[in-house]
Amino acid sequence: MLHSAPATAKAFTPEDVTKLYDAAKATKNRETLTDLILLGAYTGARIEELCQLQAQDIVTEEGIKCFYFYDGKTAASERHTPIHPAIQDTVERLIRDSKDGFLIESPAGNKYGNRSDALSKQFGRLKTSLNYNSQFVFHSFRKTVITQLQRADVPGILIASIVGHETGTVTFDVYSAGPSPKQKHDAISKLKYELKT
Template identity: 30%
Template sequence: MLERAARLADGWRKEREIYAARGELPAFNDRVRQALADHEAVLRGDFPDFPAGSMNASEAMVIAARAVLTGEGVVSLPVLPPKAQATRPNPQALTLTQLADKWAAEVKPTAKSVQMWQRTIRDFDKSTGNLRIEQITKRHILAFKDSMLAAGSSPATANNRLNQLRALFRYAVGNDLLTADPSVGVKAPVTQRAKESRKPFDTASLRSLFAGPVHSAGERPSNGGGEASYWLPLMALFTGARLNELGQLRVIDVLQEGYLRDGVKELAWVIRITSDEEDGLRLKNQSSDRRVPVHDALLKLGFLQYVESTRVSGQPKLFPLLKPDRYGSVTAYWGKWFGSYLRRQGVTDRKIVFHSFRHTFKHYARDSGIPKSVNDAITGHASGDVADDYGSLDYPIKPLVEGIESYSVPEFDSFNIQPYKQ
């Protein structure tokens, strides 16, 4: 049996060199870990109908897999009784909760994110039995996915929670706490209908929204954060930015930037969307750091006058009346107000929400002929292109300006929105 294990281990080691040369070592380790888990299950008797004559083969597979994963020779590896193999995890290995604590200490996520991760870990442990991370296999991840779907979770919700686990496993692999990510390839299928859960605004729904009292009669409801009720929808329509990106803006984030056009120096007003941990500014990902030129429609409505009046008043935040929730999100309460306000203005389609402005911008940007790379740079969308590593804050300003200049919203001038008044 040991001779057989040695042959298996030798073959796997040669195969590992091939995977390593292709940069696919994690995938190879994941496959060996899965083989180890499968044959340990055979030895434990989890499959009573398994041919008895194959037990020696499974013992050889277990020895070989451990040798390849640990780097130790097959001869020096003791063969433990099956029950002992299943019940003696490495005491040095971390639980998922301990792993999450280490991850959080480095990444420093928001309190809301920590709570989300804790809930997912609690449910995963309940499903699998408080395993240490080295004991977790792809089979456990698949079982957790299936249990969420069986309990009525949508595929999108299940994938969000799987991604939370994936972030922890990737952290563990990167810090030599695991040899491979057991969640690789596990994903709940998302139907086309689910993908269409958000719709862009059409001309009729935009007209209904901007015909409301905030934009047509000068109302500034306190629940809408005063001037935020007026500016946030307009800014989202002409920048494609996310709600929280706009709500957390500071006065200093609206500035002029110079560039060359046909050899002549020009100045453009831009909105800088950036992360700043010390100032509590958080973005979705690295590609979200960017500058967005201020559209002419916003200039005509008095956006710069509003920025200046806020600066003169001594307020550092562009929308100082927004009240953060207990997790520090400055737009959580505002988003609930906007949803209710939108329905009162006759936009009853539940698939149209504030995030629909982002879809609307992408749609009209394509219609306006804006190149995809510029569209992505303006919206902070990670396209998967190598150019994403270039850094959106360093993206040349000239194509951004030209993109925004060409961007138009059909019939916007006919909406008769009242300009800002101090």
């Protein structure tokens, strides 16, 4: 079950993403959180969607390697999101090192089968230590991705297909098979951060 994020959540700037990533990387025993931040910043996926990803959910569609998200809140949540070139090596390492098929190691699921709880709390402590207030949550990465793509002149329909939102129009939500994997890959490749992975 996925939780809705507060509508008041604010987007991180690309500089914020670097700060959070570097802080997680510098903290002992936070490798999993560091990887999760990386995946969030380059996919715009919800934290639980990322924690549910398994090696078998990495699929190749029309020659493009993608994450296949299918356990979402709405029909539009089911989507193929191309793997950004910057995280290709990280994804391959996560697949290689996985002990249970999941890309992101989770201390344990809660009673609802939610795998992201402990990591969400870790992230909360990390961002609080960097003086981010309650308007900044993991879901803020989703807003960062959408904002960056919009500012890179990526069409709204393309952004919606990458992050799993409905467009609100029958033409695109009902009749279209959606943008091609290459269109989505070209769009997502416009996400840029100063990260030393």
